[in-house]
Amino acid sequence: MFVLDGPRGTGKTYTYNVIFHMLTAMNKNVQCTAWTGIASTLLPNGRTSASLFKLNIGNDSETSSHSNGRKRIVLGGDFRQIFPVIRRGIKTDLINNCIKNSYLWNQFQKFSLLDNMRIINGDANWIKFLLDVGDGVANDYEDRVTLPEGLPVLEDLVDDVFAVYFLEVFIQTIGYNKYITTEFLNSVWTPSILHRLCLNVGSVVMLSRNLDVSSGMCNSTRLIGKELQRKCILCTFATYEDEKLPFHLKRTQFPVKLAFAISINKAQGQSFGRVGLYFPEDVFAYGQT
Numbered sequence: 001m002f003v004l005d006g007p008r009g010t011g012k013t014y015t016y017n018v019i020f021h022m023l024t025a026m027n028k029n030v031q032c033t034a035w036t037g038i039a040s041t042l043l044p045n046g047r048t049s050a051s052l053f054k055l056n057i058g059n060d061s062e063t064s065s066h067s068n069g070r071k072r073i074v075l076g077g078d079f080r081q082i083f084p085v086i087r088r089g090i091k092t093d094l095i096n097n098c099i100k101n102s103y104l105w106n107q108f109q110k111f112s113l114l115d116n117m118r119i120i121n122g123d124a125n126w127i128k129f130l131l132d133v134g135d136g137v138a139n140d141y142e143d144r145v146t147l148p149e150g151l152p153v154l155e156d157l158v159d160d161v162f163a164v165y166f167l168e169v170f171i172q173t174i175g176y177n178k179y180i181t182t183e184f185l186n187s188v189w190t191p192s193i194l195h196r197l198c199l200n201v202g203s204v205v206m207l208s209r210n211l212d213v214s215s216g217m218c219n220s221t222r223l224i225g226k227e228l229q230r231k232c233i234l235c236t237f238a239t240y241e242d243e244k245l246p247f248h249l250k251r252t253q254f255p256v257k258l259a260f261a262i263s264i265n266k267a268q269g270q271s272f273g274r275v276g277l278y279f280p281e282d283v284f285a286y287g288q289t
């Protein structure tokens, strides 16, 4: 078992691709997995870990119905990024559940990637700054900026609404992963089976289910109004039952959420042209920022 560790941009994804193609060329059967659907789209022939290892999502993926097998495993990741998510866990629980505290950790042979390949020819100060941020030693407090004037506010977007349709019956015959046009949906409109969710034009929404991983329509994919309307997601309602709450709760919802802002965990591993950070209170670990 091997582990590949490296900060942002050091070529982890690139290396998985190289390993995948080398082993495939040697006629080995290789399967790449990532925790989220959106991350798995970056890997060759990627799947989610839950799907490959048949993890039981109902108990927070703590068990698997997969049979044991003697396989070589290469793990990769960046220990400077985020902690595992432990429901209602305190800091000690998060630390205890880190892979470095696993009884298997000593069985892994470790390799570290060090140079930021994404900006290998970039400014040396910038490269150092990015590493310092990851190490939690960058003092960025003086660099805080005030928000520019004139950012669009929600009220400006309210006039024009668009609709996302959800169809319950067709899904059973043609599957989750098909997109159909608004015209088609209008032509088959039957209020009992077709539900309409109206969103403001310009709304940013995030999918909360894997609809079609191969086309990047996964849990955590962000879409902006027009894009969503064009693709016109066809899918059924999802019913959630949360066993871990102290009371019985069952809810049915569309698999989208407004995502003008997203949590640090959801943003992890994504690339953005521009970000605004909101820190109402201290982040809880060095390097979290």
Ligand SMILES: Nc1ncnc2c1ncn2[C@@H]1O[C@H](COP(=O)(O)OP(=O)(O)OP(=O)(O)O)[C@@H](O)[C@H]1O
Pocket (backbone or CB within 6 Å): 006, 007, 008, 009, 010, 011, 012, 013, 014, 015, 078, 117, 118, 269
């Ligand atoms: N050995 C290499 N030779 C040439 N280019 C490389 C090499 N390794 C990585 N790169 C390039 O550097 C960039 C960053 O690589 P990659 O996305 O694999 O990094 P990463 O560690 O997965 O980053 P992140 O943590 O941000 O997801 C990519 O454009 C990739 O093509």
